[in-house]
Amino acid sequence: MSTTFNQRVFGCAVIKSINSNYNADFTHQPRTLPDGTVYATDKALKYTVRHYLSRRHPEEKLFYFRSLSDQMQPRTLDETYAHYFGELPKGKDEIIRKTVANKLLSCIDVRLFGGTFASKNGKANLSMHGPVQISHGMNRYPDGVIYSEQIMSPFRNSGEKNKDSTMTTLGTQSKLSEGHYVHHFSINPHNLDELVRLSGGQALTEADIQKLKEALSSGATLYDSAAKAGTENELMLWIQLQPGSLLVLPSLVDKVVIKSAADRRLIDLAAITELLQRSAVKDHIERIEIYRDPTTELSNVPAAAELLDLHAFSLWRS
Template sequence: MSNLIQNRSELVFCYDVKDINPNGDPADENKPRIDEESNTNLVTDTRLKRTIRDYLYDYKGYNGKNGKDIFVREVIYDKENEYIKTAHQRAGDFDEAKDEILEKCIDIRLFGGAIPLGSKSSSIKLTGPVQFRMGRSLNDIDMRYLKGTGAFASKKKATQKTFRDEYILPYSLINFYGVINENAAKTTKLTESDIDELIEAMWMGTKNLITRSKIGHMPRFLLKVSYKKKGFHIGDLEKYLDIKVKNNLNEMDIRDVDDYIFKIDKLINILSDNKDKIKNVEYKIDDRLELDMDIPSDWQKLEI
């Protein structure tokens, strides 16, 4: 592999959801994950990584062919019974060879993982160069309960249809933060091309969440800050973003991206204060997102 990652980078990614459950909590009736202290919506990093993996598998050819694969995915090994392979069986697809897994599986190069070996208690642990925090909404949320009917009866010969309970969020603007660690990248052999695939998958993968339970996702803001000073990053860049609600609305009354202004003034200031340590700043912004300031002229548009 060529063009191994040499510099540390930070990522900030914001997307919104409307009238859906962005990430249910199986321990709480599959309700949207809520931080009750701040009344904000939480989305796990695992959910974002799944979005990325699914896009790379469905659209970018990482499907087990031509030397490109996703390690963490459902693979059926008994078509008659549709049994899903365990992690040990999945590792067996690559003869438990770490180098082969790293060469073929982009998700291991990005996120790391534990690769099981022959012994059930033995595994190779790889720290992922790309780490995301749990996403958190920038707005207070207003969770709603819905009850509806299903399309099928609950039992054979029954005439009454089943009922469906679900919890949704009318609107949530979810803010993710991540770091690309150049030191861990050496171990997983992460390349610049892999990061290009990651960036595309974050944006386009979110846009392509169009199943019944997930339709309503829209990417709004993506930022990648790459540093030239070794071992340095500002940190907490997502904390420098905020929203200003229009028309005297309460944040819980937000229903669309048109209801607020996206504030990047603090973000611009902190990046300006550290410009001598920054290699470049790249970004993508949805056309409907209204900013409080113009994008600095030295920021570069991401071609996605």
């Protein structure tokens, strides 16, 4: 069995989106704040992590990930539990909760992100605070513009009143010309300590962390669709603290600067480097790793950082 992971981590993941729509709202437009800033929710990055794990590590159970029943309908929460673990246990509420928590902790996405479990019978309601917390991703390249284009369906609209109409349906799709979304993340394995102790379930492991690194470095690139073609992982910064350190770092989102440099983009890490060099911070750091696309230009990289190719993970594994 893999060793339990007990250290705290801070970092960020940068997602590049060129003529693409990384995270659409319900009108199919790239999401924007009231001031016009383009952003993506934390759920967008979490989805790419779960999708990556489902494709590259099928041996792992993913509880909070859509699955279909034999009737080709998305399973309910209770149906998903039954699919993986059988029917909900019976007995005292305390025993039911401990049993359900123990089972859920066998799922890697629960060990990473936690989750809320509210069963139909109400006897196994749980709120699990996951170790991995991810912020909304802010577009740090302000020069990108949102545009829309018309597309044509090969089918006639069945609701057209004129039954003799031969016109096919027109629609629109919206994309962002260029964006570089920065998600901050933190990992505190001790968020699960009490739940693991009370239920006897599986704690976060070194193997889980390795798979998370893979997914944060490769998940967006792997998830390819018509809307998301052009959305790729660009950089993943991993700052692992010394064992026992209680240091808390601020969000790194506004400390990543994306600059234009001739016909390319430059990621400037000067503000992060300055933060990590502070006397109150640097002694708490065990290691710094930067996984980046080899074509990505970086400046002001922390001197202690190890530069790694994000494609070095088993992205293209058959």
